[in-house]
Amino acid sequence: MMNSDNRKEKDFKNHGKQSLAEPLISTQDLSIGYRRKKQHKVIGRHIDLALHPGELVCLLGPNGSGKSTLMRTLAGIQPSLDGQVFLKNHPVTAYSKKKLAKEMSLVLTERKHTGNLSVYSILTLGRYPYLNWFGQLQEKDKSIIKWAIRETGIAPFINSHIDKLSDGEKQKVMVARALIQETPVIILDEPTAHLDLPNRIGIMRLLKKMAKDTGKAILLSTHELDLALQAADVIWLMMPDQSLVTGVPEDLVINGTFATAFQKEGLKFDGQSGTFKFHEWDGKKTVTLEGGQTTRTWTARALEREGYAVAPGGDLHIMIHENKTHTRWQIEYGGERHEFALLEHVIKFLRQKDHGKLTTSNKTNYTKTLAWEKI
């Protein structure tokens, strides 16, 4: 029985394994955008990309940078302005709808009500490209549906109606439907939008696993920068100059592509943490931190919120003393040494210092904290 299981599963997992080097989707000097009556509105130009089997690719870019347009063009929904999209070395526009449906499946953002369909009914629709005129499901169709149900973990609600599910469950159903369509390429338009954090991670994990296990090429657009940095094999980044830069996420961070991509928005990408700086430094206050490991990072965050930049040789010197039971922050200021047990009190001290109202109140802080610790 185990044997037959394996054989069946292998059938669903053989996509692309035979030719890892050959890209499933590739473009050359592609221009994307909209055709207007007189002139073209170009959104992206000189786009060269390749989507390989087994890869999870995240397409990132600010709003309005043309992520959706690029995906629509790759999917053959929207004509390119110049250049060609190749799917398995044939122009995507040369595929018939039925043939294309066997090569590429889509998960769209359309969130209008999908009717009162049961989850299972929706899943069966995924087999449409393979069904005969009468639409009868064969054993093979049923076994791939079962496989997709297991992989996506939607078995508990296949009898429910789609309207009754949560957003995360709905998205899983739509991913399962795309898996059931049994295509080497899956394209998802913002699959993590509207989802809470556990669901966002759940969907990304699922897609990552599918790409790895089945050898499918999975392309998705997202705004989840940190999630994409962790999950993606390759990142495609829409740049402000309408070009597209592709690469392994870490490479793009190291060579500063990330920083330039979002510069337009006035955002600073922090290569250290892989996130965007929320607080802008006005260039005035600097602080030097010493000691601690994790505490140091969080202290830095708190200080940045207060308008400080952490740098060696700063105006202010903060020492962090840590032992098993407690943490202490020590600040040398005005010839005196102040000690604090909570960052809350450090911040309070710094604010008072700035307002020149530095009195003995810091002492109160200290005692208050001790009293609190006794409890």
Next chain:
Amino acid sequence: MQEAVAIEEIKLPRLLPKLTLMVALIAVVFVLLILDLALGSVHIPFHEVFNILTGKGSENIAWQKIVESIRLPKAMTAILAGIALSLSGLQMQTLFRNPLAGPSVLGITAGASLGVAIVMLGSGYVTTSYALQQFGINGSWLIITASTLGSALIFLIIIGVSMHIHDNVVLLIVGIMIANVTIAMVSIWQYFSGPEQIQDYLIWTFGSLSGVTHQHLKVMSIAVSAGILLTFLSSKYLNLLLLGENYARSMGLNVRLVKALVIFSTSLMAGAITGFCGPIGFIGIAVPHLSRSIFNTSDHRVLIPMSCLVGAALMLGCDIISQLPGSQSMLPINSVTSLVGSPVVIWVILKNRNLKAAF
């Protein structure tokens, strides 16, 4: 990992509706058919109706004559009309993604009236059921063609508008406006006709199932059967459309072809029924909602056969009421369907709080 579940252990649900409900519905249709044949200005005992139906014949020749040449064609027309209008409404609601769509609402039946009026008035005849009966077999085909073309014309206009306007409510308003224009055109035509013709036309607009003769019934059943067959064949396409046109396309559906298919079958069915029976409202919009709420699904593989049964049952019921059993007079069928249909729609809305959830 949760790899423990073997693929074989996953049970797939069945797509077919509950057998008991289906059998019950078929029984309801059958009972209503017998009632429709038995009740009327002349009451015929049930066992006699049964004997006549099964070919044994009745001792009372008058009864046999009444059932065979008057009530049976009328009941058959009611069943055909119920099925045709329900399936038209169902397909339109899915195509336009609009719970309020239906042949009478979007002006499809008005288009059919226009087609009929052009043929009748244009060839010097009057649009009456009496005049319709004077047409031979060629005439019936002419009527069906004209009313189908009239429906298709309006349908094409609505489709054209729907490609530019994606707002359901706006589309609905446009549909009603087009229907009004069509009706106005027919009215102007009527205005220049004689007073008798106006009266005749008014009677035609009340709708009548009894004006359909054996010969018309043949033509009508061929046209409606073709429409039903096409609808059944497009059930899986219609399901894909429920996910939205973009999803449907991505799964390889030729949306344009399906639209053409729906236009053709809907115009054929609604056109044929309207041409011979006059405009019958509300069945087309009410039955799909009724079926959806009975079977709790929008899956067309279930909805299409079930709408046929519900539509046939509802139309037979309306026909029984319109005969006013025990009295000599009859109510116009169009008023009865509206009287029965409107509360049904209101009931569905109240039960589901809103139509979109049921849709």
